[in-house]
Amino acid sequence: MTDERIIAYLLKELPEEELERFEDECFARESWPGDIDPVEEDLIDDYLRDELPPERRRRFELNYLTSPARRERVRMAAGLLRHVDERAPRLAPTPFAPADGETWFDRLRAYWGGLNWARQATAALALVFVVSGLWWLSRPAGTDPSHSVAKTFDPLVLTISYGNRATGVRAGKAKLPRDGGGLKLLLTLPQTSSPPAAYYRVQLETIDGEIKLSEKVVRENQSIPVDIPAKTLARGQYVVQLFAVGDDGSEQRVGGAGNYYFDIE
Amino acid sequence: MTNSVQDNSEDRRDVSQEAFACFLECLSPDSEEAGRRYMRLHKKLVGFFNLKGVSDPVSAADETIDRATLKIAAGTPVPDVDKYCMGIARNIARERWRRAQREHSTFLDFTANLANNSDEGVERIYRILKPCFDALAVEEQKLIVAYCQVFQGRARADYRRQLAESMNTTVLALRMRVTRIRSLLSDCVTKSSNEGLSQL
Numbered sequence: 065m066t067d068e069r070i071i072a073y074l075l076k077e078l079p080e081e082e083l084e085r086f087e088d089e090c091f092a093r094e095s096w097p098g099d100i101d102p103v104e105e106d107l108i109d110d111y112l113r114d115e116l117p118p119e120r121r122r123r124f125e126l127n128y129l130t131s132p133a134r135r136e137r138v139r140m141a142a143g144l145l146r147h148v149d150e151r152a153p154r155l156a157p158t159p160f161a162p163a164d165g166e167t168w169f170d171r172l173r174a175y176w177g178g179l180n181w182a183r184q185a186t187a188a189l190a191l192v193f194v195v196s197g198l199w200w201l202s203r204p205a206g207t208d209p210s211h212s213v214a215k216t217f218d219p220l221v222l223t224i225s226y227g228n229r230a231t232g233v234r235a236g237k238a239k240l241p242r243d244g245g246g247l248k249l250l251l252t253l254p255q256t257s258s259p260p261a262a263y264y265r266v267q268l269e270t271i272d273g274e275i276k277l278s279e280k281v282v283r284e285n286q287s288i289p290v291d292i293p294a295k296t297l298a299r300g301q302y303v304v305q306l307f308a309v310g311d312d313g314s315e316q317r318v319g320g321a322g323n324y325y326f327d328i329e
Numbered sequence: 330m331t332n333s334v335q336d337n338s339e340d341r342r343d344v345s346q347e348a349f350a351c352f353l354e355c356l357s358p359d360s361e362e363a364g365r366r367y368m369r370l371h372k373k374l375v376g377f378f379n380l381k382g383v384s385d386p387v388s389a390a391d392e393t394i395d396r397a398t399l400k401i402a403a404g405t406p407v408p409d410v411d412k413y414c415m416g417i418a419r420n421i422a423r424e425r426w427r428r429a430q431r432e433h434s435t436f437l438d439f440t441a442n443l444a445n446n447s448d449e450g451v452e453r454i455y456r457i458l459k460p461c462f463d464a465l466a467v468e469e470q471k472l473i474v475a476y477c478q479v480f481q482g483r484a485r486a487d488y489r490r491q492l493a494e495s496m497n498t499t500v501l502a503l504r505m506r507v508t509r510i511r512s513l514l515s516d517c518v519t520k521s522s523n524e525g526l527s528q529l
Contacts, residue, residue: 096376131382143454
């Protein structure tokens with residue numbers, strides 16, 4: 065029983081007789097197969113994270129979400145993913161118990177050595193991000209003539225999210241800037257490798273898909289600063305997409321299907 | 330994967346002791362073996378109703394066995410009890426699905442609310458889930474967070490393999506463990522919801 069067959073069953077991608085055969089096979093086993101639930105959970109998570117291909121997404125809504133019990137499962141998963149997204153930065157590091165007499169460097173080295181490559185990369189990028197963030201915040205105002213809009217505002221730091229608002233992605237929040245001001249965003253590049261870019265293009269959309277801004281931006285360390293004039297913004301929910309633009313002008317979405325979200329209150 | 334508990338006791342039929350004994354006898358002439366087979370059959374029926382997305386799969390499994398018991402007691406020849414119960418279970422799943430369609434015409438609202446992040450059910454579960462999540466062992470919390478982090482396709486498979494290796498276990502065992510923890514959380518949410526309702 066493969067994952068793909070279980071998904072095909074749940075989405076009713078199989079002919080009717082195959083669906084029944086699948087059920088019969090499950091029932092004929094000594095005990096009910098335990099590998100169905102994990103696959104169903106992944107399928108629901110993928111739906112909530114917007115990671116299903118369009119056709120499967122349509123079939124999920126049409127053929128899977130057909131009972132209150134299943135809809136409750138989706139709600140449960142949405143609630144859980146929200147908690148996961150909120151807790152990810154807090155819970156990510158693996159704990160370690162330093163021995164007496166160890167210096168902070170010993171502990172750091174032991175901690176570092178105990179991490180797998182993914183955690184090491186995460187920790188390294190987090191360090192780069194914190195240092196670059198501190199550098200950014202400590203820069204004297206007016207040092208960069210290209211940033212003429214939001215010098216008096218703290219930047220709104222956003223990280224990429226792969227879900228949608230249904231999964232409770234962390235949307236940054238900011239007050240509506242007053243006339244003459246603006247909003248400065250700091251888009252943190254995802255930890256996965258970004259496509260090569262001569263420069264980047266940022267696109268700001270409202271929740272209704274109306275494009276409010278599309279302009280060339282440049283990378284600074286691990287972030288992309290974006291200045292948004294106040295006149296562009298109203299109260300509401302916004303989505304930001306980032307594209308890496310190659311030397312030949314070709315564009316590639318940064319972070320795959322990921323978006324940056326923020327709300328203006 | 331658990332479901333919210335609903336009272337479907339109206340679906341239960343009066344089954345006498347004699348009729349039930351007859352059903353067990355059909356499973357096996359040996360009473361201990363009959364008991365084991367009954368438990369196994371019941372569990373499989375729960376799994377089936379879960380798969381079909383039936384609310385309260387336990388009561389649906391009970392109803393299946395009740396109906397089979399009454400048929401057997403009435404003299405219907407049943408050479409294979411498991412297959413016979415499977416047929417009844419399919420009927421019950423269809424009946425409950427049709428009933429659910431009549432009672433819940435809010436499907437379009439659901440997907441729309443989900444897309445707008447305004448589904449009250451998600452908000453409710455999110456609130457209830459926090460103490461449930463906090464009540465997990467720290468290692469379990471870490472595992473859920475690590476396991477559910479977003480990684481797409483091949484990268485996700487690789488990530489989970491590495492996660493399993495770092496925990497000296499297999500991907501399959503890791504998956505089952507995560508499913509068990511998610512099931513615990515789901516049970517906790519259901520329990521808290523029911524307690525909240527009973528206090529109203």
